[in-house]
Amino acid sequence: MSELPPLIAARGLVKRYGATLAVNALDLNVARGELFGLIGPDGAGKSSVMKAIAGVLTFDGGELAVFGQSLVSDAACEAAKARLGLMPQGLGQNLYADLSVEENLDFFARLRLVPPDVAAARKDKLLEMTRLARFRQRPMKNLSGGMKQKLGLVCTLIHAPELVILDEPTTGVDPVSRRDFWAILAELLAEEQMTALVSTAYMDEASRFHRVALMHAGQALAVGRPSELLAHAPGCMVTVHTEAQWPALAALRPQFAQLGALGNALQVYADGGDEAQALAAVDACLRPVLAADSYQLEAGEPELEDVFIAMLRQRGERLPDSQALTAAAPARASGGEPVIEARALTRDFAEFRAVDAVSFQVQPGEIFGLLGANGAGKTTVIKMLTGILPPSSGVGRVAGVDMRGAGRAIKERIGYMSQAFSLYLDLTVSENIRLYAGIYGLNRARTQARLDWIVDMAGLHGFEDALAASLPMGLRQRLALGCALVHQPQVLFLDEPTSGVDPLGRRQFWDILFTLARRDGVALLVTTHAMSEAEHCDHLALMFAGRLVADASPAAMKRELTAQRGPLWDIRCADPTAALARLRAAGVAASAYGNRLHLFAREDELNARVRPLLGADARCQLRPVSMEDVFVERVTALEAEKPV
Template structure:
């Protein structure tokens, strides 16, 4: 049976892989769906939901074990090459040639796809204009920022005009400004060229821009529909409640999210906590949990419905399970008399290029401090100097009372570090990795065994699992466990939630809140602006300069002091506004006679 408007038609589709446990892994489990042509369609779901497997099958790169799959009215199982000749597919790790320039990468992919010479000039000009890369055609791809690399990857994917574009999480690791630009390009392609696009994403605000959303989990299709229709599932269950005076919103969020028999989800925003009540929960029990706090109803959103569907579908031992850590509303153990990090007039240069320019700030014990900025802003360079991994060109940097110019090794023994990319040994088991890194941190004998056992229990890890075969959320959990083995006083986290889904991010932040309550100082970089709401203070950098420094509320207010609304101003919009204002001032100051 054919549907003339269907660009992808799947019926009872299945794909099974072998797993390390010997049990079959049902990556795609009896899925039937119809994707309409000329639309922007989203696949959303947690790690291991099956999104990438479904896209790879649609691209003719994986063969289904059973069921039927037609793409562009072609049987993809029987004729995969015929499908590949008419589609473009951008995987999560797109293969740019980093030693080649922007134009050279475009030329190479045009050659690989057999794009005629007479077509290239007009096509390249349009792609370079859309991606704003026309000024950088000679720059090596390896020298581009993360956002620019993603835009170049998209341009290379589109060197030929496809009938269907498949994008696997194209905005992972990309800052809000670059995300906005990527989505402008996609929407322009859909509107101007009637291009059909299927995109998998971990961002619910991106899924809300799509005409149709498919929600997946553990290989199954949980729901499908327009974003507004799906959001209706949470109607009457969404509330917002202010945090008690003097209490971080994240502490109240932790208490609510721990009450998982009553509360499906909770996130801090604007000094308050937005939560979803379990539809089966007793109203009096929820009132008792909140005490004197007065919740107000709020409009439901797609993410509310998404979290509800995941919570209700997860198995007792599912991949979305997370460790429960005791939480209270007591203040974090802090000693504000003496900051644990002192930065004064910090500068870092690479030849003639200034990556960090004269920044200053302090961090208190037990504080969660966020370093934010667009790709290429200098925040990672700042982060690496704070960790003692990179020396400063000038300025003063003191960590735990130690001058990093003379005592970097002593400081590093008292800090933990979790890198942006999974940096553990993928062929070792969880226990073997923890034992190795515990030894590297100086733990020995019985003390090492005790810490490994306690950490495995705390983070809910399977000790015999092979690290490289873990889902993304579990890899991130293992990396954080390794960084905390030696019980550091400061924990540095470099974009630790990049590429993991909202459910895994909630579990991650629940652990971070517990650490801060115990007096551990947290320094974190992130591209998820919602995560800035968990921080006590945040700093926003761009072009190596400090643009904003303060509490999340102070930073939101700085973005638009005239029209500031505590309830309506979100951190994503504030971030974009502050960066654009900073760039406008920099442009004006460089023009003779211009005023800032």
């Protein structure tokens, strides 16, 4: 791969939008046959780089060559476009809503001048590979988010491009569809010897790529294999297991700049790579305030997102600081009656049952996660529990009151941050806050006090007179959270609150939620597609096709999966594509992760069935089970029992 000239070569690439420097002297090489990732938050410059490479956006400085040709003229850009495929950001943005799956594919084949016989054969192959063949006649607008993205991919690939450019293809897609998308892409790249340039804001997707560039403020902070990037900010992640989270957090904050809550544990990033020193430093902070038998410490390797944040911190970037929020003593309620309760909650829409006899409870001060693929029924459950939709049967109780007959008084104790709408974008920050305060009947003095609190909580100082539409996504979401909290509710419902938010903003958001739960005793019900965020929850409920199919803590769900399937193995070998084909032919369920393989197996099965198919050079290492693994395995098994 490295002996050939790069397929993409950028030197000192610059792109400006007025006074904004979107791409800042970027150097980048992408080799032929690579799956290369641009990873970074919104505004990092990823889309601008990709559009320039695709020949659809001019650049203001530096050099850019694709397929060995400099993109200095319209003719050169047009020549490059014929040999590549571009899939823009957004679910189905390159598709036509009223056309069927097959009609969309036929349209793109004609647009790309693919001969009819070639187009027909390629269409059949791509539809079969993506399992869209039986949905040929379904209109695009009636597809799920994951199916839209798979259709967008095959339309991008219909003319067999040498280079495919995919701009955040998995944003807003549920974990099963996301993993399915990556598996299909890896298989296509291996079969057709294509090169792929893919952007993502999900740091946990880095392991899918051969190489990645960590993007921030238009620059590449680091470029290399995912495993190599950990060395750019050497450190150790120490997990603190303790019931006394609050005093532990207060004791650790003065010493460690990078830490946060993760469910019933705390995670502390200690600079430097020595595990023994990291454990000793954390223990020295905790020993004066906690009994020796009240906490346990565990050291491990940090995730790429932790390293990314450490790199920003070492460059002098200001990290989110919620120390003021956590300064007061905790007043978390404990015991007593649940504040959210669903009893056989059911909702029908004509002949379609969206929610089927769902039951669960949420205690005061608990962070409760409601998980499920697109269309599982999560949002419908929230709408019934907030009184927006009446249930067809069953009971939804909040703060001890049946929501079917709840009056204004009970609704004033509930905060709701919806997936689709929470802010008036043509109003300023202050105007949005004052509007919500007026809706909830706050007087002038209390409105001003809550406005000041929200501005502090959300880090909005200096933005009070800015339109909500002009705010970065992370600030906008924190403003929406503030508006949902303006009347100090006892219960808060959040429907995918961090979708599209960058890693720094997402961490600050969860720090705020942790404070609300642990200090103020607010009960939180959260839906999310980001499985790394599910780790923040005290308790989880997994929905599938309107039913509740699992209800336990994250740790319990992981233990159950390991007991059923065996541990998770990370496998490195010389030819992972060929090894994957041999494993699948032998009936072993495995998946591609960049240049590695993942599979569940007990050690005796690994030695007897798997190792002989891998080759003598293969290395198998145990890998911790994640909530994404749990989600995908459970939902995939359920889909096999009840196909879509």
